[in-house]
Amino acid sequence: MTDQRLEAVGVENANNRNEWDDGSDPDDVTNIYVEGGLQGIQCIKFDYVKTGQPTRSSHGYSREGFTEMFEIDHLKNEHLESVDGYKTYIKGVQALQFRTNLRVSKLIGYAADGEKFTLALDGKKIIGFHGSGRMNVDALGAYFTEILPTRLEPEGGKGGDEWNDGADHVGVTKVNVRCGYEGVQNIRFDYVNKDGHVQEGPLHGSTP
Numbered sequence: 001m002t003d004q005r006l007e008a009v010g011v012e013n014a015n016n017r018n019e020w021d022d023g024s025d026p027d028d029v030t031n032i033y034v035e036g037g038l039q040g041i042q043c044i045k046f047d048y049v050k051t052g053q054p055t056r057s058s059h060g061y062s063r064e065g066f067t068e069m070f071e072i073d074h075l076k077n078e079h080l081e082s083v084d085g086y087k088t089y090i091k092g093v094q095a096l097q098f099r100t101n102l103r104v105s106k107l108i109g110y111a112a113d114g115e116k117f118t119l120a121l122d123g124k125k126i127i128g129f130h131g132s133g134r135m136n137v138d139a140l141g142a143y144f145t146e147i148l149p150t151r152l153e154p155e156g157g158k159g160g161d162e163w164n165d166g167a168d169h170v171g172v173t174k175v176n177v178r179c180g181y182e183g184v185q186n187i188r189f190d191y192v193n194k195d196g197h198v199q200e201g202p203l204h205g206s207t208p
Contacts, residue, residue, distance in 0.1 A: 003145045008131045009117045010139025011092045021130040022057045024143035026050045028074040034108045037065030041093045041137040070105045079125040086114025092138035163204050
């Protein structure tokens, strides 16, 4: 499995001052605590799971202002996919918004004067962060890794022939469903394979 690092974005020459790096060792991000005020994000804390054990990192200094927490339920297969933020080249990171595979957080902070940036890689999840700053969060970057497939057991009635299209695809492009008076008669999925080509899946169920 290949991890990828997106460089930190924020104030000019941020990499020359007070760098920090949580690394790409964690398995998942579970909680994010953001503290800030009118001057930007002052402090950010991350809860990780690493080889089954919880661990926490903290960057910046807490002062007067707001505190917000965003929880990610990794036990229910929720994972962090991307971060949207707003920055200025003088004050650093001003606001942050987190997106998982299930939901999106509210915007945390003040984005009025900031330039938007995004930390995201298609088909990957965030497992760690790095950045810089001493009194505030001057810059923020992230580590990404591949998302492993998760199998959910089928729901419905008993009987019928078992089928399995497998997990060697990178996406679903179309779902074709035929229904009748007694319910769904058949279903077929169109996939994107690992070469980027659309592939029509087999038909499952009865044909008219």
